[in-house]
Structure formats: structure tokens, C-alpha cells
Amino acid sequence: MTKAAIELKDITKEFNGNQVLKGINGEIDEGQVLAIIGPSGSGKSTLLRAVNQLAAPSSGSVVFEGQDLTKAGKQSLNHLGEKIGMVFQSFNLFPNHTVLDNVTLGPRRVKKLSDEQANQEAMHYLKQVGMEEKANAYPDSLSGGQKQRVAIARALAMQPKVLFFDEPTSALDPENVGEVLKVIQQLASEKMTMVIVTHEMHFAKQVADKIWFMADGQIVEENDAESLFSHPKKEKTKHFIKQVLMD
Amino acid sequence: MGKTKIGSMLAILLVPFMMLFAGMGTTASADDNSLQKIKDAGVLKVATSPDYPPFEFRATINGKSEDVGMDIEVAKQIAKDLGVKLKIMNMDFGSTLVAVQTGKVDMAITGVNPTEERRQSVDFSDIYYNGGQSFLIQKKDAKKYKSAKALHGAKIGTQTGSLQQTLSKKYFSDSTLSSMEKTPNLVFALKSGKLDAVGVETPVAATYVENNKDLAMVNAGYTLDKNETGAAVAFAKGSDSLAAAVNKSIAKIQKHHLTDDYLKTAAKYMKDNTKDTSMMHYWKYFYNGFLNTTLIAVVAVIFGILLGILLVLMKLSAWKVLSWPATAYIEIVRGTPMMVQVLLVYFGLGAIINLPALLAGIIAVALNSAAYVAEIIRGGINSLDKGQKEAAQSIGLNKVDTMRFVILPQAFKNIWPSLGNEFISVVKESSIVSIIGVSDLIYQLNVVRADTYRAVAPIVVVMVIYFLMTFTLTRLLNHFERKMNHD
Structure with missing residues (x-):
């Protein structure tokens, strides 16, 4: 059986008395791809942020490498960034640094690599996402798809155990979506542990080992991709899949 | 007096x-x-x-x-x-x-x-x-104002808060009275016909008459207690x-x-x-004033930025022991006139440690500027997308590195025009240090006006110098702004 990289236990999240997450339990398996789908406002992105502590959960625990992150001190939370990578919907590249510097900043400052070694590794990851030729460009001059690929290289450069994607293609022009999905697919084939919040149903079906369908702050249904799309059990899931696949 | x-x-x-x-x-x-x-x-x-x-x-x-x-x-x-x-x-x-x-x-x-x-x-x-009191008048009016008595009903000017002001109020209540801060300004008003007479100390009047062929003087004829x-x-x-x-x-x-x-x-x-009252003859006064004003502005801006960064980091801190003093400092500095701050540093701080006027002036201007710089930087930080901080966090950068490599460089770029305004105003506002005797441009201006009896020319010279300074600064700031806007 697969081993759990991250375990979620009864996670809740409240914003101003509004319960956005209503008790999430589940496991993120090592070497596998978990896709989280569901209607807007179902709490998918909030869950991702609760897990990697960008917005700590109101209650519950997140067990990663035997440690409960919700009870971890600041020191170990800083190291979390090294181990759980994050790719954002709006890329969040640092516009004041070149593509190369965006990728090397973490390795240089956090992993304390020498400039030379950081550059060398960064070029490796940039090549992996097909952006090595833009190493000296500034983010402003790149297309959305190029930016997102650089953002992926930046996350990979920290050699994370797990990589989170928060709607990585939602801010892209349609013609740029393919290049980003291709990179993610490549990572999946290399057995990178990933959690992807996405609206790209075909992609989710194709790349994910496991899918969580979320609605209203809860996991409504969990299954392997094929079963969930072909034979949804719950009424809500059926309704959602029917609706999105019609579009 | x-x-x-x-x-x-x-x-x-x-x-x-x-x-x-x-x-x-x-x-x-x-x-x-x-x-x-x-x-x-x-x-x-x-x-x-x-x-x-x-x-x-x-x-x-x-x-x-x-x-x-x-x-x-x-x-x-x-x-x-x-x-x-x-x-x-x-x-x-x-x-x-x-x-x-x-x-x-x-x-x-x-x-x-x-x-x-x-x-x-x-x-x-x-x-x-004890020199006694007199009135300066225009020479062409000498016949009209043979004695001070003839000045009843005329337009009389005196220095603000001076004894002459008190006396003119007492003895010439039927005249039109007005006051200005500096004697050279009063004399200029007299020469340009805005005033009929200027009340001054007799030896002051005598020296003005000696150095201005258009002026004459009459005795004020007050009967006064010598002690006063x-x-x-x-x-x-x-x-x-x-x-x-x-x-x-x-x-x-x-x-x-x-x-x-x-x-x-x-x-x-x-x-x-x-x-020789040509402005060229007095170039050294203006040059020294320029050097001092430049020194004050440059040092004050550098320390103002460093202290401003420190203040804003304190203010944004989650710890109240840091944020509260920073907020209080900024509010107090912004809420009080710089002149009071300059006086307080020179005389207040100066009573504890021996501070030369120039150093006191620099400290006061830097302390003042820091508060404004801190608020400008805070605005710049707040204007940044939250995603920048999150992205830094997601690659494990600690708070200091996040500020140093991600937040501050972008904030500075955004606030550069406002910072430029602040620098320019430091150059201009630093003139307030002249009140504690720092020989900056304004101080030298007053010295040259007093020495030459010329009211307007020195002002024009100083204005041109200030303009050249701020204009050069503007060009410099624009240069750096272009440099920051890569591609």
C-alpha cells in the first residue's frame, strides 16, 4: 500500500464566524498526485493554505513527517517552505529579480548554496520547464504560461517533498494552459508527490491518482480518477461532473 | 533695542x-x-x-x-x-x-x-x-517730515515684537502701523514707498543713512526711561x-x-x-551656505532613510513593545513643527551632551525626515500584493530575507517619487536650522542682506541656488528611477 506523506485530521477553518472548512480528514499519498476539484467557494484553496500553514487552520492537525504542523514553532515552519512547495494561481514571481534570481533566491538564502551551485541547479530546473533561455529576463516580459513555468522551477529548486498547485492554470490565456499542464504531467511521471487544486477536469482525470470532490467545506467524495468521473456515487458529484463536462 | x-x-x-x-x-x-x-x-x-x-x-x-x-x-x-x-x-x-x-x-x-x-x-x-530712538525716512520726504511730530497719520513700520513697535503703538496710535520680522525688509518697504517711516535704534538709522543715499533720519523724540x-x-x-x-x-x-x-x-x-555690494563679491558667503545646506540635507536624508526603515519595521511588528513607540514617535514628529524640534534638539538634548549647532541641526532634520520616510515606506509595503509575501514564505525565506530581497526593493521602487519629494523638501525645509545659528543658505542670506543693505538681490541669488540644488536632485532621482525600471 501507499504511504501517507501528509495526514489531515479534522481540519476546520473559520473566517469571521464563517465556517469555510468543516472537518477535513484524509491522506496525501507519497509519490502520487491528488487532485482537488469542486465548485467555486467549496474551500479547495483554503484547504491547501491550511495544510501548508499560509493560513493556519482554526482546529485540527496536519501531520507531516511525524510532526503536527499546527503545533510547530516558527522555526520549523520556516523549514516547511523547503519541504512543501507551492505554485500560486497568480504566479507571484518576484518582479524585482530576474528569472534566474527568482529560482536561486531560496537555495542561496535558505539552503545556503554558493551562487555558482545555485545557478547551476537553477538552470537544470529551468531547462526542465523549458525556460532556460529566459534566465536573464525579468518576469514582466514573460507570458502567463512562461511565468507559471518559472514559478514551478522556483518551487522545484527547493527540492520539496510535496508540491502544491493552487489553480495553476486559472489565470492563463487558453493558449498557454497546455505548456503548464505538460510540465505538471512530466513531474507526475517522475513520481513527484503533488496536490493540485484545479478546474481542468480532463487534466485531473488524466494526471491524478486520486481525486477529492469538495463542496461546501467538506470532502463529498474520494476515489481514483477513473471511478470518480465514470461512476460518481453521490448526487452532488454527479451533478457537478455533468455540469462541468457539458461546458 | x-x-x-x-x-x-x-x-x-x-x-x-x-x-x-x-x-x-x-x-x-x-x-x-x-x-x-x-x-x-x-x-x-x-x-x-x-x-x-x-x-x-x-x-x-x-x-x-x-x-x-x-x-x-x-x-x-x-x-x-x-x-x-x-x-x-x-x-x-x-x-x-x-x-x-x-x-x-x-x-x-x-x-x-x-x-x-x-x-x-x-x-x-x-x-x-544707549543710542536713543529714530525714524528712517526717504530723503525726498525730509522736508515733509522735519520732526517726528509730522509722522502722525503716516505709515510707520517697526520690527515685530520690538521696543519700537511698543513705542509706536503708544505714541503714534493715530498712524497706520505695521510690523515685519527683519529690518532690511522694513527698509525695502520704505524705499518702495509702502512705508513712510521705519522706527529703529538711532545708530542703526545712522548706518543705514550712511550707506543709502536715498534715506534720511529724524529723532523720534520719545521721553524714555533709560533702563528700558x-x-x-x-x-x-x-x-x-x-x-x-x-x-x-x-x-x-x-x-x-x-x-x-x-x-x-x-x-x-x-x-x-x-x-562692493555686488553678489559676486559675497560669493563665499553663499558658497559656505550652499556647502552647509548640502551637508545637512545629504546626511539627514541618509540617516532619515535608515531610521525610517527601522521605524517602519518596528511599526509593522506584531510586538506592541516595538510598534507602539514607533507609532508614537511618528505621530509626535509629524504633529509638531520642525522648528520646535530643532530647538528641542539643540537646547534640550544639548543640555545633556555638548552638541554643536550644525550637528544638532543635522540630527533634528534627520529625526524629522525619518518619520515621514517611515510612513512613505509603510504605504509602499501595504501597496504590494499579498502574494509576494506568501511566495517568499513558500520557499522558506525568513522574515528578514523576505523584507530585504522581496518586499523592500519593490516597495522602494513604488515609492520612489514620494521619496524624491521628501528629499527635495528636506533640502528646502532644512533652512529652519538657521535659527540655531547653523550657517546654511538662509542664515547666510540674512547675513549678506544685513551687510550689504540690499534687500532683494541676495534673495534672488539664494533662490537660484536652492533651485539648482533641487533641480539637480530631481534629475538624479529620475536617473535612478529609470535604472530601476529595467526592460
Whole structure:
């Protein structure tokens, strides 16, 4: 059986008395791809942020490498960034640094690599996402798809155990979506542990080992991709899949 | 004497606070060591405001700009009699009495008349000179205003807060009275016909007449108590031993009629000053002013930024022990006039440690600018997308690195135009340090106007210099802005 990289236990999240997450339990398996789908406002992105502590959960625990992150001190939370990578919907590249510097900043400052070694590794990851030729460009001059690929290289450069994607293609022009999905697919084939919040149903079906369908702050249904799309059990899931696949 | 400026009200407000600040008070005469202290130090520190010829003004002697005038001669005589060296400290007139009260100087000799009001806060020596009161008029009006009586109903100008102002209110209530801060401005108003007469000290009137062929003077004809109109030396309260020693020197001056000689010497220097009143001739004054203004602005901006960054980091901190003092500091600095801050640093902080005026000025301007810079930076940080901080966090950067490599560089780029405005205003606003005697451009402007009796030309010169400075700065800032906008 697969081993759990991250375990979620009864996670809740409240914003101003509004319960956005209503008790999430589940496991993120090592070497596998978990896709989280569901209607807007179902709490998918909030869950991702609760897990990697960008917005700590109101209650519950997140067990990663035997440690409960919700009870971890600041020191170990800083190291979390090294181990759980994050790719954002709006890329969040640092516009004041070149593509190369965006990728090397973490390795240089956090992993304390020498400039030379950081550059060398960064070029490796940039090549992996097909952006090595833009190493000296500034983010402003790149297309959305190029930016997102650089953002992926930046996350990979920290050699994370797990990589989170928060709607990585939602801010892209349609013609740029393919290049980003291709990179993610490549990572999946290399057995990178990933959690992807996405609206790209075909992609989710194709790349994910496991899918969580979320609605209203809860996991409504969990299954392997094929079963969930072909034979949804719950009424809500059926309704959602029917609706999105019609579009 | 005619010299009172903004300072007197401020002095009344500030001095008790400064005393508290400095943990010092004027000691009772029982343990009066005022004289002994000067003898021990071997230096007599005298405050003066050299923009009031013939009492005190600046002249170029052997290529060097020095303080000269009757009061300087009096100071020299006192120092000689005490057997100590003399150190003249220049500052705005309003600051001289504050300097006496806070112990920054041993005495003020700057044409001060010992009014009852001033006696509340300082002690005075005997009167060393009494020149009487006169009116300056235009020469072409000399027939019309043969005596002061003819000035009833005319337009009379006096220096703000001066004895002349009080007297004109009393004796010429039927005339149109107005006041200005500086005598050269009054004289200019007289020459351009806005005023019919300007009330000044007789020797001041005499020197103006001597140096302006369009001017004439008439005696004011007041009957006055000599004690209220003469010039005296001011000391801190309770300086009885010092006062006794100074009175001895003054008795000597009176006996030998030395003030007549002093005035003659002063007249000679004034002649020298007015021989060539072209602005080129005074280039060195402006040049020195330019250097000082530049020094103050550059150092204040650098430390203002460093301190501003520190303040904003404190203010944004989650710890109240850090954020609260930063917020309080910023609010207080922004909510009080820079002039008060300059005075407080010079006299308040200066009472604890010995601060030269220039250093005090730089500190005050830097402390002031830091508050504004902090708020500008805070605005820049708040304007950044939250995602930047999250992205930094997601690759494990700690808070310091996040600020240093991600947040601050972007914030600075965004706020560059506002920061530029702040730098330019530091250059201009730093002129306020002239009140504590820092010889910046404004200070030199007043000196040159007093020396040359020219009202407008020096202003134009200084305006051009300020403009060239800020214009150069603007070009420099634009250059860096373009550099930051890569691609």
C-alpha cells in the first residue's frame, strides 16, 4: 500500500464566524498526485493554505513527517517552505529579480548554496520547464504560461517533498494552459508527490491518482480518477461532473 | 533695542520643558559659581545674532568671514578683563536668550534691551550703550517730515515684537502701523514707498543713512526711561558673581567712552562691506551656505532613510513593545513643527551632551525626515500584493530575507517619487536650522542682506541656488528611477 506523506485530521477553518472548512480528514499519498476539484467557494484553496500553514487552520492537525504542523514553532515552519512547495494561481514571481534570481533566491538564502551551485541547479530546473533561455529576463516580459513555468522551477529548486498547485492554470490565456499542464504531467511521471487544486477536469482525470470532490467545506467524495468521473456515487458529484463536462 | 523675533514666545514655552529634560534648574545665588566656571574653562561663550549692524554683523577680514561690531568689541573687552578666551556663537536672536537660560552659552551680547518682561527669565548687566530712538525716512520726504511730530497719520513700520513697535503703538496710535520680522525688509518697504517711516535704534538709522543715499533720519523724540532702552548683557538667573565682573568691564567702557571707538571701528567695517555690494563679491558667503545646506540635507536624508526603515519595521511588528513607540514617535514628529524640534534638539538634548549647532541641526532634520520616510515606506509595503509575501514564505525565506530581497526593493521602487519629494523638501525645509545659528543658505542670506543693505538681490541669488540644488536632485532621482525600471 501507499504511504501517507501528509495526514489531515479534522481540519476546520473559520473566517469571521464563517465556517469555510468543516472537518477535513484524509491522506496525501507519497509519490502520487491528488487532485482537488469542486465548485467555486467549496474551500479547495483554503484547504491547501491550511495544510501548508499560509493560513493556519482554526482546529485540527496536519501531520507531516511525524510532526503536527499546527503545533510547530516558527522555526520549523520556516523549514516547511523547503519541504512543501507551492505554485500560486497568480504566479507571484518576484518582479524585482530576474528569472534566474527568482529560482536561486531560496537555495542561496535558505539552503545556503554558493551562487555558482545555485545557478547551476537553477538552470537544470529551468531547462526542465523549458525556460532556460529566459534566465536573464525579468518576469514582466514573460507570458502567463512562461511565468507559471518559472514559478514551478522556483518551487522545484527547493527540492520539496510535496508540491502544491493552487489553480495553476486559472489565470492563463487558453493558449498557454497546455505548456503548464505538460510540465505538471512530466513531474507526475517522475513520481513527484503533488496536490493540485484545479478546474481542468480532463487534466485531473488524466494526471491524478486520486481525486477529492469538495463542496461546501467538506470532502463529498474520494476515489481514483477513473471511478470518480465514470461512476460518481453521490448526487452532488454527479451533478457537478455533468455540469462541468457539458461546458 | 529692536531685536525680538519668534523666539521669545517659544523660549517661554520651551525653557521649563528643557530644564526638566536636562535635569537642571537655575541655581540660587547662594552657590553661584558662574564666574568661577568660566575662569576654570578658560573660555567665555557669548551668543550673538550677527544681522544687526552696527551692533553685530559679519565682515570679511583677511579673506575670512568674522563677527564684528560694537557688541563684539564689548565681548572682547569682557573676555580680556576676565583673562579668558572669547568664543562667539552665532544664532537667531530669539535663540540667544534660550541659549543663556539653558547654559549653552555664558552670556548673550546682541543688542538686548533689559525689559521687565525679559528680566523674568534672565539677569542683566548694567547698560553699556544707549543710542536713543529714530525714524528712517526717504530723503525726498525730509522736508515733509522735519520732526517726528509730522509722522502722525503716516505709515510707520517697526520690527515685530520690538521696543519700537511698543513705542509706536503708544505714541503714534493715530498712524497706520505695521510690523515685519527683519529690518532690511522694513527698509525695502520704505524705499518702495509702502512705508513712510521705519522706527529703529538711532545708530542703526545712522548706518543705514550712511550707506543709502536715498534715506534720511529724524529723532523720534520719545521721553524714555533709560533702563528700558539701553543695551545690556544677558546672563542666566543667579549669575551674580559674573554680573559683578561684567559690570566692572562696563564701567570701564563707560568711563573711557569706548563705545564711540567701537562704533567707529564698526563703521569702517560697514564701509568695507558696502564698498562692493555686488553678489559676486559675497560669493563665499553663499558658497559656505550652499556647502552647509548640502551637508545637512545629504546626511539627514541618509540617516532619515535608515531610521525610517527601522521605524517602519518596528511599526509593522506584531510586538506592541516595538510598534507602539514607533507609532508614537511618528505621530509626535509629524504633529509638531520642525522648528520646535530643532530647538528641542539643540537646547534640550544639548543640555545633556555638548552638541554643536550644525550637528544638532543635522540630527533634528534627520529625526524629522525619518518619520515621514517611515510612513512613505509603510504605504509602499501595504501597496504590494499579498502574494509576494506568501511566495517568499513558500520557499522558506525568513522574515528578514523576505523584507530585504522581496518586499523592500519593490516597495522602494513604488515609492520612489514620494521619496524624491521628501528629499527635495528636506533640502528646502532644512533652512529652519538657521535659527540655531547653523550657517546654511538662509542664515547666510540674512547675513549678506544685513551687510550689504540690499534687500532683494541676495534673495534672488539664494533662490537660484536652492533651485539648482533641487533641480539637480530631481534629475538624479529620475536617473535612478529609470535604472530601476529595467526592460
